[in-house]
Amino acid sequence: MSTDQPGATVLVGGASGLIGSPLVAHLEATGTRVRRLVRRPASGPDEVTWAPEDGVLPDSAFDGVSAVVVLSGAGVADKRWTSSRRRELLRSRTSTTSLIARRMAEVGGPRRLVAGSAVGFYADRDEEELTETSGPGEGFLAELTQAWEAAAQPARDAGLSVAHARTGLVLTPDGGALGRLLPLLRLGVAGPMGHGRQWWPWITLTDEVRALAHLVTSDVTGPVNLTAPEPLRNAELTRVLARALNRPATVPVPGIALRIGLGGFAAELLNSQRVLPTVLEADGFVFTHPRLEAAAAELVG
Structure with missing residues (x-):
């Protein structure tokens, strides 16, 4: 059922998050009714x-x-x-996805589930081109993502259509990697992270939201990489953004400093993941921002 048909309703978990909030706005702007899952008393019929x-x-x-x-x-x-935070990262993803998948199986639908996932599945892969057919990497993020996707198994077992949105580094000034990097770029004190040669599988928030909306009405199942078709090395990505600000990007951030400052999350910034959106493009999705140069001015404001 296409979500632009009158009466179409999409149920969204995580509707108030960095990606969920603009996704809800996008769906509603295109004529889709949205029902939000909330952890407080519902304040209206759409919750x-x-x-x-x-x-x-x-x-x-x-x-x-x-x-x-x-x-x-x-x-x-x-x-x-920390150990407790790692447990929370795992629990918060698997418990929500598992509950929705189980309940969908029990009530017999709806037909379509788009479940969040991440390119952390691939871990650090150096120069290897990574598509949806590539196997998992090693480490905490890879293990977390495999468990996250496995949590949707009840829906698959019930014959429902399940897609896993393996999201890359979402570029938005409001949070994530760019939210941390942008203040430093504005001051002219940013540069490559670590050696800077690692591939960053980036995607703009605009295309992330559009891709998720595309998957809602698509028939593709299994993993779907949500990344721009032209991944960039970290040093080049930083240079492009700095150029849009008329700032230099020559001050390297040592990997050890990232690990001290960010702990385990530093792995996400230092890993090399040359991820390609093979399934998404084959399904007819057209990126608004296939190349970072066209999006840089918008991203830096």
Whole structure:
């Protein structure tokens, strides 16, 4: 069922997040009704209260729904990766995805589930070109992402259509990697992270949201890389953004400094992941920002 048809409704978990909030706005702007899953008392008919930690998700959440998008999960860059934080990163993703997949299987639908995932699945792969057929890497992020995708198995077992949105580094001044980098770029005190030769699988927030909306109505299943078709090395990406600000980008940030300052999240910035959106492009998706140069001025404001 196409979400631009009158009456189409999409259920969204993680609707208030960095990606979820603009996704909701985009869907509503294109004529789709959105029902949000919230962890507080619902404030209107477009909200449903759920409690993933307690396994609570009412049948009524799925009434009239044509597709479900679940993006819930604690932010990987928000806190240092202590043992308890690693457990929270895993639990916050698997408990929400698993509950939605189980309940969809129990109520017999809706047909379509778009489940959040990440390119952390591939881990550090140097110069290897990575498509959806590439196997997993090693390390915490790879293990977390495999468990995250496995949590949707009940929906697959029930014969429902499941796509895993393996998201790259989402470029937005409001958060994530660019949110940390932009203030330094404005001051002219930023540069390559580590050696700077690592491939960054970037995507603008605009295309991330559009790609998720595309997947809602698509028939593709399995992993789908949500990254721009032209990944850039970290040093080049930094130079492009700095050039848009008329600032230099010559001050390198040593890898050891990133590890001290960011803990485990530094791996996401130092890993080399030459990820290509093979499935997304084959499915007819056209990027608004296939090359960073065209998006840089908008990203830096």
